[in-house]
Amino acid sequence: MSRFQQQIQSAHAHLQLQGIHKRYGSVSALDTIDLEIRRGEVFGIIGRSGAGKSSLLRLLNRLESPSAGQVLIDGQDIAGFQGKQLQALRRNVAMIFQHFNLLANRTVGENVELPLRMAGVPRTQRAARVQELLQLVGLADRAGHYPAQLSGGQKQRVGIARALVLQPQILLCDEATSALDPQSTQSVLELLRDINQRLGLTIVLITHEMQVIRDLCDRVVVLEQGRVVEAGEVWQVFGNPRHPVSRILLSDAALPRKASHPGQRYIDLHYTGDRQLQPDLQAIGAALGEGVSLYSGTLEPIQGRYLGRLRLAISNSTPADVLMQRASRLADRVEWV
Numbered sequence: 001m002s003r004f005q006q007q008i009q010s011a012h013a014h015l016q017l018q019g020i021h022k023r024y025g026s027v028s029a030l031d032t033i034d035l036e037i038r039r040g041e042v043f044g045i046i047g048r049s050g051a052g053k054s055s056l057l058r059l060l061n062r063l064e065s066p067s068a069g070q071v072l073i074d075g076q077d078i079a080g081f082q083g084k085q086l087q088a089l090r091r092n093v094a095m096i097f098q099h100f101n102l103l104a105n106r107t108v109g110e111n112v113e114l115p116l117r118m119a120g121v122p123r124t125q126r127a128a129r130v131q132e133l134l135q136l137v138g139l140a141d142r143a144g145h146y147p148a149q150l151s152g153g154q155k156q157r158v159g160i161a162r163a164l165v166l167q168p169q170i171l172l173c174d175e176a177t178s179a180l181d182p183q184s185t186q187s188v189l190e191l192l193r194d195i196n197q198r199l200g201l202t203i204v205l206i207t208h209e210m211q212v213i214r215d216l217c218d219r220v221v222v223l224e225q226g227r228v229v230e231a232g233e234v235w236q237v238f239g240n241p242r243h244p245v246s247r248i249l250l251s252d253a254a255l256p257r258k259a260s261h262p263g264q265r266y267i268d269l270h271y272t273g274d275r276q277l278q279p280d281l282q283a284i285g286a287a288l289g290e291g292v293s294l295y296s297g298t299l300e301p302i303q304g305r306y307l308g309r310l311r312l313a314i315s316n317s318t319p320a321d322v323l324m325q326r327a328s329r330l331a332d333r334v335e336w337v
């Protein structure tokens, strides 16, 4: 990469990790991590348990310090921050958690108010700000309730309101929807998308739920044993996962295996988003001829590109290589199964 390109890239970088290593005693949790996270993007981190995801996230607000390498925010190395600078960093980089971490003996309003108190914001300003935030997360009428009186989704909304109350530019989410039912997950995701777009917040999130990445993220990295093994736009990584671990995480185990019918052949059309192809059933029928039926498939539009695969059952006698050649025009990748 030329120096000029590097400068352009860095101009867009909100967060940079350069040559990061993180060791806990003899355990190496992160190993040679180089990453740039752009301003205003939603950046996903996935990986198996113990891969180093939380360790990486905790470096971004100095809950942890790297054993080697640098963490830069807005181009500034945060390693030496102390006193006021460290306080400002903690205000700028907020976090939400899987188990919400709300104070049970404080009301919703008091929970959201707490960071303002600790930052020394005068009482009169605090009340207005708390109300504003509760409105943003759709809980304006719950200020006097206690956490135990709320659903999981509502508790996480309070967590989000509390995280945003000091107007951070970066929000870190460690498994923020893992404890929620699917409906609450959807509503929290919508809220996160909304604040990302409305407030221009940079969001870095860890999740084990692939639909969270699919629905919310712009880019994603896959961590394995402390290293980045895959990185890219969500449509690229989901459409064509290259590393075995990514394939496991994104496994399409839901697709049924082929049934064995004598005289029947099966061909898979893979849509990876590369050529922005549309699964056109009429074109498929026309290209492959008589005796072609849709056997199974999953397709999903992600960021405007169709990703997934269609499995076709073929009962005509057209030679395999001819069918293969015709089918390869219809999809990004084609294989006999």
Ligand SMILES: Nc1ncnc2c1ncn2[C@@H]1O[C@H](COP(=O)(O)OP(=O)(O)OP(=O)(O)O)[C@@H](O)[C@H]1O
Pocket (backbone or CB within 6 Å): 024, 027, 028, 029, 047, 048, 049, 050, 051, 052, 053, 054, 055, 056
């Ligand atoms: N405070 C710590 N002290 C010692 N070892 C730690 C500490 N935190 C994490 N580790 C180790 O570092 C490695 C990475 O842990 P980390 O919590 O970052 O993984 P993770 O990807 O977040 O996993 P999970 O999906 O289970 O949350 C693991 O081997 C873990 O045991």
Ligand SMILES: [Mg+2]
Pocket (backbone or CB within 6 Å): 053, 054, 055
């Ligand atoms: Mg973790």
